[in-house]
Amino acid sequence: MTSILIRGRETSGLPATATVKAPPVTTAIEFRDVSKTFVTRRTSFSALTNVSLSIPRGDIFGIVGYSGAGKSTLLRTVNALERPTSGSVFVNGHEISALRGRALYQARQRIGMIFQQFNLLQSRTVFANIAYPLALAGVAKPEVVDRVEELLEFVGLSDKAFAYPSRLSGGQKQRVGIARALANRPDVLISDEATSALDPDTTAEVLELLKRTNAEYGITIALVTHEIDVVRSIADRVAVMERGEVVEHGTAYRVFSRPEHPTTRRFVSSVLQHVPSDETLDRIRRTHSGRLVQIAIDNPDASDPYLSRISREHGVDATVVFGGVSEIAAKLFGSLIVELSGDDRAVDAAIRDLARTVSVTEVPHG
Amino acid sequence: MDEAYFTALIPRIWQALAETGLMVSVSFLLAGILGVGLGLLLYASRPGNLLENRVVFGVLNAVINIIRPVPFLIVAVSIIPFTRLIVGTSIGPLAATVPLVLVASVAIARISESNLVAVDPGAVEAGAAMGASPARVLFTIVIPEALGPLVLGLTYIFVALVDATAVAGVVGGGGLGHLAITYGYQRFDWFVVGVIVLILIVLVQSAQLLGNWISRRVMHA
Numbered sequence: 001m002t003s004i005l006i007r008g009r010e011t012s013g014l015p016a017t018a019t020v021k022a023p024p025v026t027t028a029i030e031f032r033d034v035s036k037t038f039v040t041r042r043t044s045f046s047a048l049t050n051v052s053l054s055i056p057r058g059d060i061f062g063i064v065g066y067s068g069a070g071k072s073t074l075l076r077t078v079n080a081l082e083r084p085t086s087g088s089v090f091v092n093g094h095e096i097s098a099l100r101g102r103a104l105y106q107a108r109q110r111i112g113m114i115f116q117q118f119n120l121l122q123s124r125t126v127f128a129n130i131a132y133p134l135a136l137a138g139v140a141k142p143e144v145v146d147r148v149e150e151l152l153e154f155v156g157l158s159d160k161a162f163a164y165p166s167r168l169s170g171g172q173k174q175r176v177g178i179a180r181a182l183a184n185r186p187d188v189l190i191s192d193e194a195t196s197a198l199d200p201d202t203t204a205e206v207l208e209l210l211k212r213t214n215a216e217y218g219i220t221i222a223l224v225t226h227e228i229d230v231v232r233s234i235a236d237r238v239a240v241m242e243r244g245e246v247v248e249h250g251t252a253y254r255v256f257s258r259p260e261h262p263t264t265r266r267f268v269s270s271v272l273q274h275v276p277s278d279e280t281l282d283r284i285r286r287t288h289s290g291r292l293v294q295i296a297i298d299n300p301d302a303s304d305p306y307l308s309r310i311s312r313e314h315g316v317d318a319t320v321v322f323g324g325v326s327e328i329a330a331k332l333f334g335s336l337i338v339e340l341s342g343d344d345r346a347v348d349a350a351i352r353d354l355a356r357t358v359s360v361t362e363v364p365h366g
Numbered sequence: 367m368d369e370a371y372f373t374a375l376i377p378r379i380w381q382a383l384a385e386t387g388l389m390v391s392v393s394f395l396l397a398g399i400l401g402v403g404l405g406l407l408l409y410a411s412r413p414g415n416l417l418e419n420r421v422v423f424g425v426l427n428a429v430i431n432i433i434r435p436v437p438f439l440i441v442a443v444s445i446i447p448f449t450r451l452i453v454g455t456s457i458g459p460l461a462a463t464v465p466l467v468l469v470a471s472v473a474i475a476r477i478s479e480s481n482l483v484a485v486d487p488g489a490v491e492a493g494a495a496m497g498a499s500p501a502r503v504l505f506t507i508v509i510p511e512a513l514g515p516l517v518l519g520l521t522y523i524f525v526a527l528v529d530a531t532a533v534a535g536v537v538g539g540g541g542l543g544h545l546a547i548t549y550g551y552q553r554f555d556w557f558v559v560g561v562i563v564l565i566l567i568v569l570v571q572s573a574q575l576l577g578n579w580i581s582r583r584v585m586h587a
Contacts, residue, residue, distance in 0.1 A: 081494060108496065108497035113495040121492075132496065133496040136496055136498055180496075
């Protein structure tokens with residue numbers, strides 16, 4: 001395995017790395033049975049309990065949970081800002097949780113991090129903020145200038161190079177944060193609630209930038225958020241945390257389309273409001289006399305205009321009365337309630353026809 | 367008030383001003399170096415900080431807390447043997463700088479400590495996340511981020527030093543304070559007292575203006 005993490009240094013001298021089996025090359029981050037207990041004089045608090053999770057290389061991985069679920073603590077073990085009480089964390093095959101001193105500082109230079117409150121240095125210009133990690137890595141002056149200019153270009157802030165952070169908007173500050181995190185060409189970018197202090201428009205802008213970072217540089221992104229919509233819009237994979245444990249994880253499409261754990265269901269239902277509540281359904285039944293069907297849209301064949309087709313071929317009227325379709329991990333997912341009116345037998349045939357493209361269930365009238 | 371009065375007074379004011387200037391600048395310079403150094407040590411050795419050391423922090427903390435509440439006059443008088451040991455005399459502006467340095471150092475130590483502690487923990491964390499060593503974080507993040515308020519704190523101490531030199535004048539330090547006491551308090555010459563007070567006000571005002579200007583230059587919040 002190539003030593004990307006610790007350039008030009010022998011890692012065999014590190015005690016734990018030699019004895020523990022390293023994760024496969026396709027894994028960017030691996031948490032192996034990670035537990036963390038915070039002990040104060042009187043109490044002890046278990047923030048993480050036996051968390052095991054693999055984040056594939058090149059993925060955007062969302063870790064979602066309510067506050068206090070332990071997701072930030074988990075994320076902070078990736079660059080050893082937090083050390084596990086037991087268990088280990090691997091980044092690019094190296095056990096980061098076993099590193100100390102210089103080896104750790106050098107490993108951290110290859111792990112970018114962005115923060116909710118941006119954490120820029122107020123006493124330095126935008127340029128100097130982005131140049132700071134380059135100076136840490138010992139990059140030569142002329143190279144620093146080129147790299148900073150390149151990064152400013154990438155985040156669209158070339159005109160703000162010599163402004164101080166206090167003069168920037170929240171979105172601009174986060175873009176500086178991203179440029180700074182990317183300065184040393186990291187393999188992994190970790191994001192701790194990076195959009196939670198931003199308004200919806202700016203959030204979308206920053207998420208777009210993270211997507212580009214992932215697509216153009218192939219950087220693995222692990223992001224922690226309590227905003228499920230952030231995960232829906234950019235994550236390939238999701239882990240849901242509760243009380244220091246991962247209660248469910250999988251591809252974003254699977255987790256959103258078929259949530260299993262109650263907490264996941266709560267999260268998903270807060271953004272995907274395609275399915276009517278019982279009261280809404282009653283109201284729909286009262287106001288619509290035709291037969292009602294519920295169509296589950298699960299990444300359907302886009303070339304089939306199923307609604308207009310059955311209407312034309314079977315001579316029934318089709319009206320959408322409730323529902324919605326969302327994009328999850330670039331696939332369509334949703335649910336529609338459609339009123340079909342016309343001859344009873346024609347409607348029966350239409351329903352059978354529909355079922356060939358999408359999954360249909362008839363909603364009984366009261 | 368005739369011409370002879372002024373020809374006698376003006377050189378005395380000049381001399382007193384020079385003595386005050388000497389006391390303030392020497393003690394400010396030495397106390398600045400000592401005090402900021404102690405402040406850094408206090409900050410770094412603080413429980414939970416980068417070079418956590420309970421013994422160093424505890425001892426420094428106790429020493430500072432013992433010196434700070436003692437009135438300057440009592441400090442000046444009680445360390446006379448120490449002053450003699452260092453400058454060879456206990457009279458004159460140079461002798462007065464010894465207790466001035468001592469008192470100002472501990473005050474600056476406290477002010478620097480609190481300014482360093484007030485630096486955004488997020489900035490410190492970002493430094494660690496980027497791979498800066500604790501010492502590097504201290505010198506390239508904590509100190510630059512604290513510089514604006516630190517300059518204002520030092521300005522405050524500078525003004526307090528001008529005030530303390532007046533007290534030093536009473537115990538043989540010379541300077542403007544001594545002149546004001548001998549003319550005003552002992553000879554009821556309120557004109558001289560007025561002139562000296564005016565000079566002190568101008569001195570303090572310009573120091574404050576300069577301090578504000580510098581802190582604005584280094585602070586970009």
